[in-house]
Amino acid sequence: MSNPIRDLARAGNLPLPQLVRLWSEIQPDRLAFREKELGIWKRVTWGEYARNMDLVALGLSELGYGPGDRMAIAGEGVPEWMYADLASQSLGGVCVGLYPTSPWPELAYILQNSGARVVVCGDQEQVDKILEARRRTDLPNLSWIVYVDDKGMRGYQEDGLISFADLIERGRRRLEQEPAALVAHKKQMAERSPDEPAIIVYTSGTTGAPKGAMLSHRNMLVAACSVVDTFGYDGNNHEVLCYLPLCHVAERSFSTVMQLCCGSVVNFAESVDTVSADLREIGPTLFLGVPRIWEKLQQTIDIKIRESYPLHRWAYQFALSRALPIARREIAAGGQRRTLRDRIMAWLLYVLMFRNIQRFLGLYRAAACFCGAASVSPETLLFFRCIGLPIYQVYGMTETAAVAFQQQPGRTAFGCVGVPIPSLQYRLGEDGELLMKGPTVFLGYLDAPEATAAVMNDGWIASGDIAAVVDGEVQIIDRKKDLIITSGGKNISPSEIEHALKESAYVREAIVVGDGRNFVSALIQIDYDTVGKWAQERQLSFTTFRSLTLVADVRELIGQDVQKANSRFARVAQVRKFALLSKELDHDDGELTATMKVRRKSIEQKFAQEISELYGARA
Known part of the structure; x- marks a missing residue:
């Protein structure tokens, strides 16, 4: 009704x-x-x-x-x-x-x-x-x-x-x-x-x-209501946990504006540090996370399993090994389980193992989980689908009120962001740049007509992202300004390589460099928690983040994961050399934005010495 x-x-x-x-x-x-x-x-x-x-x-x-x-x-x-x-x-x-x-x-x-x-x-x-x-x-x-x-x-x-x-x-x-x-x-x-x-x-x-x-x-309303309508939410089955800053357009859309669309409930987390406990207490029906959130949740489960009894570890690995082929078939079928055998096996695995994991995460009531701000690795998507929590990727810009494209049942291809919301038109420019037009496109930049004119043309907004269309879904390749052109003239997407590197549980951040150079290199920030635990298990001595990066075994560990990521790319796009950053990237130091996005120019300037040494020169 x-x-x-x-x-x-x-x-x-x-x-x-x-x-x-x-x-x-x-x-x-x-x-x-x-x-x-x-x-x-x-x-x-x-x-x-x-x-x-x-x-x-x-x-x-x-x-x-x-x-x-x-x-x-x-x-x-x-x-x-x-x-x-x-x-x-x-x-x-x-x-x-x-x-x-x-x-x-x-x-x-x-x-x-x-x-x-x-x-x-x-x-x-x-x-x-x-x-x-x-x-x-x-x-x-x-x-x-x-x-x-x-x-x-x-x-x-x-x-x-x-x-x-x-x-x-x-x-x-x-x-x-x-x-x-x-x-x-x-x-x-x-x-x-x-x-x-x-x-x-x-x-x-x-x-x-x-x-x-x-x-x-x-x-704001047209963008937010598109998600609410697609997944059939109303005031009775829509409840969220607000934990990201409300100044972020995605949190504003998925929490407070969607609430106004259907008269539902918003729960405000006590702090960022209590989000895990708050999730378990509330059990939201919708959850939005940036890639790092989903990766961190997966790492948390992996650590808990490693700390459990041998029988529990065996049971978990057995359940996961049975769920993986089902999840892969489900993805191939557009998010649907085709056979009766798969449906029965998935239900048994849920009852015996994955239900408890969902409750541990606090997502046991989530009818839909979303990932925005950047693409998430296929391995992470596959893991959560295995445990019964399919993640739908969404894409948008601040200038399109957060949501422009969204995945939905039947449109869940890895590396894609789904189809446009019903009110949005889109096309690709001559260079592959994604252009959009519709009622969610912003009014312009405040007191900046020249900046507005630079991205708007006859109602069409230029996203700054290079995209492609794969089986009806849009795939974001990379930021137009971030594409690397090597000295040999090869165009390389750094974000694709960075995502592959960050699939490692031991890599927190990766910045690929190589524009105008004859090969690709990377600056890598280790994940202090997971690498620290790995080092403790092997009784390796360290006291600080910097000292941990200097441990030879740690560099060898990261090197193995770099080689694993390289196996997915042509030689020209493989990371030939890498440097471990001696500090964690920080917003206060101007290396990250408030939304934890990397400021590439700032990092390339601050770590010019490390980059020069990768290419055999002194800054």
């Missing part, structure tokens, strides 16, 4: 705050949020969600916040994040998400570029960074800093600094003094256009300064 609110959301015909209002009217007592505080899950109903959104909006209007203003939010995912976000939008403002891990210079750049008038900070740490940015840079538009957690804030006396509780209290006093203000606000909110900017998401800045991509209410 069609749901009128769902139909409006699917077409993107309402602003996001109005959907909160409608869901609160038809299901005021149903659960909207759970937030874990000190080990206890606290509940927020849809009625409370709408009420808090309204009070924050009235409080913001008391601060002079209105149409066209911009609010920045710095902090982990909590209900207050959404109250502030939706309240800002309901007033005609635009929300700008800030990564909580970003140092103050990065925050200062975004605050300056966006002209944010209000910043909502999760805790004292974020307040300190914003205050530092205000002291050391020119932020003429910044008038108010609002903090959610008051721990450690008692002695602060800065101008324009107030608590989130005080903001809500201002809205409550306004409502008591002027009851008609809420009626007028609701009317104005309902009249807002879904094609107005709702949020500004800054690109990760892997090749330059971040740009503010403006996304409308319609952009």
